[in-house]
Amino acid sequence: MPAPPSLLEQAAPRSAVRRPELRTNLLTAFVILTNVLGNFSLSWGMKHHAMHLGASPLPYIEVIFSPWVLLGTTLLIFWLLSRMTLLGWADLSYVLPVTSVGYVLTAILGRYFFNEQISWQRWTGTMLIVIGISLVGLTLPNTTGRGRGQLR
Amino acid sequence: MKWAMVWTVVACTAIADLLQSYEMKRAAVAAEDLRPGRWGSVLAGIVQRVPLVAAIFFMAISFFAFLKLLTLADLSFAVPVTAASVVAETILARLILRENVTVLRWAGVFFVASGVVLLAA
Numbered sequence: 001m002p003a004p005p006s007l008l009e010q011a012a013p014r015s016a017v018r019r020p021e022l023r024t025n026l027l028t029a030f031v032i033l034t035n036v037l038g039n040f041s042l043s044w045g046m047k048h049h050a051m052h053l054g055a056s057p058l059p060y061i062e063v064i065f066s067p068w069v070l071l072g073t074t075l076l077i078f079w080l081l082s083r084m085t086l087l088g089w090a091d092l093s094y095v096l097p098v099t100s101v102g103y104v105l106t107a108i109l110g111r112y113f114f115n116e117q118i119s120w121q122r123w124t125g126t127m128l129i130v131i132g133i134s135l136v137g138l139t140l141p142n143t144t145g146r147g148r149g150q151l152r
Numbered sequence: 153m154k155w156a157m158v159w160t161v162v163a164c165t166a167i168a169d170l171l172q173s174y175e176m177k178r179a180a181v182a183a184e185d186l187r188p189g190r191w192g193s194v195l196a197g198i199v200q201r202v203p204l205v206a207a208i209f210f211m212a213i214s215f216f217a218f219l220k221l222l223t224l225a226d227l228s229f230a231v232p233v234t235a236a237s238v239v240a241e242t243i244l245a246r247l248i249l250r251e252n253v254t255v256l257r258w259a260g261v262f263f264v265a266s267g268v269v270l271l272a273a
Contacts, residue, residue: 132263
C-alpha cells in the first residue's frame with residue numbers, strides 16, 4: 001500500500017516534488033550570488049566611505065544610507081530570507097558546505113577589484129576551508145527527518 | 153579589536169543559524185511561496201515567530217560587527233575567517249539539533265579550523 005502524500009507533496013506543485021534537487025540547487029545558487037555580491041558591495045562602500053566608526057550609532061546609520069552599502073544591505077536581506085528558506089529544506093550542516101564556494105569567489109573579487117594582497121597562507125587557508133566544508137557536504141543532507149511542516 | 157569583532161560575528165552567526173535551522177525545520181517555506189506575489193505573506197509569517205525574530209536580532213549584531221571588521225581588515229580576510237562559525241555550529245548542531253555528525257563531518261570541521269588558523273598567520 002503506497003504511503004500517503006506528505007504535507008510538502010500536498011502543498012507543492014507536482015513538478016516541484018519531482019525535481020527537489022533542481023529547486024534546492026537554484027535556491028542555493030541564489031543564496032551564494034546574493035551573499036558574494038552583497039559582501040562585495042558592502043566592502044566597496046566601506047572602503048570609499050572615509051569615516052571612523054566608533055561606539056556612537058549615528059555614523060553607522062549614515063554609512064548604511066550610502067549607495068553601495070544600501071545596495072549591499074539590500075542584497076544581504078535577500079540572502080538572509082533565501083538562506084532561511086533553504087535551511088527549512090536541508091540540514092544546517094548541509095547548507096553550510098554547499099554555500100562555501102562564496103568564500104573563494106569573495107577572495108577572488110577582493111584580489112581583482114580591491115587589489116588586495118593575498119598571501120599563499122591565505123590562499124591555502126581558504127582552500128582548506130573549502131575542502132573541509134565540502135567533506136561535510138558529502139554526508140547525508142538531512143539526518144533528523146525534520147523539515148516537513150509548512151510556514152503559514 | 154579585530155579579533156573581538158571576529159568572535160562577535162562568529163558567536164552571533166552560530167546562535168542565529170541554530171535558531172533559524174530549528175524553527176524553519178519545524179515549519180518550512182513551500183516552493184510556491186517563493187513567487188514574488190507571496191513574499192508579503194511569507195514575511196508576515198516570519199515576523200510572528202519568536203525564534204526567527206531572535207535570529208534576525210543576532211544577525212543584526214553580527215552584521216554591525218562585520219561592518220566594523222571590514223574597516224579593520226581586508227575583505228579576503230574578513231569573510232573567510234568568519235568560517236570559524238562552522239566549527240561552533242557543527243558542535244551545537246550535534247548537541248542541540250541532534251544532527252548525526254559522522255567522522256567525515258568532523259574531518260571537515262578539522263580542515264575548516266586549520267584553514268582559519270592559516271588565515272590568522
